[in-house]
Amino acid sequence: MTEYQFYALITVILFFKMFAISAVQALARIGANTFVTPEDARFFGASIAPDELPIVKRAAMAWRNDLENIPIFLFLAMIYVTLGLSPRGAYIYFSLFAGARILHTVMYLNGLQPWRTIFFTFGAVACFAIAIQILTVVL
Structure with a gap:
């Protein structure tokens, strides 16, 4: 698999994760059967809830x-390739970033600290490493 194909695979994996x-x-x-938007409550035959569920x-x-982290990764990774x-x-x-984002989400959904922050950091380190590699070539 070429790096570009691997980039495409990671992009699709991140899409499915989101x-x-x-x-x-x-x-x-x-x-x-809990909806805060009136149209959803009507559609599903539920009453309007005052607030979203905790999950x-x-x-x-x-x-x-993810919206704060995945787009910049995708740009950096594309430039890298x-x-x-x-x-x-x-x-x-790319594997480190994708794995870290998946595990970050699992930890976030389950409220597990310090693991959420640890996996966030792994993803950020991957982005910094990519950025440094890019800088070494373009400067």
Whole structure:
């Protein structure tokens, strides 16, 4: 598998990871028959809830954290591949980032500290390593 193909695979894995967060929210709402938006409550024949379920709130926070981290990784990783940097590095950095984000989400959904922060840090370190590799080539 080329680095570009591996980049594509990691991108798809991260897509499914984020989709899973949406599924957690939807399944929690449907399972509890609890909806805060009137149109959803009407559609599912439920009364309007005053607030989201705790797991839905936690999943929303994990989703926002992904939105702060995954896009910059995708840009850095694309630049890394485009510049033709070390294929071995791509496999290591990209795997580390994706694994860290998946585990970060699991820890976030389950409220497990310090593991959530540890896995966040692993992902951030992978991004910093990619950025440093890019800088060594372009400067």
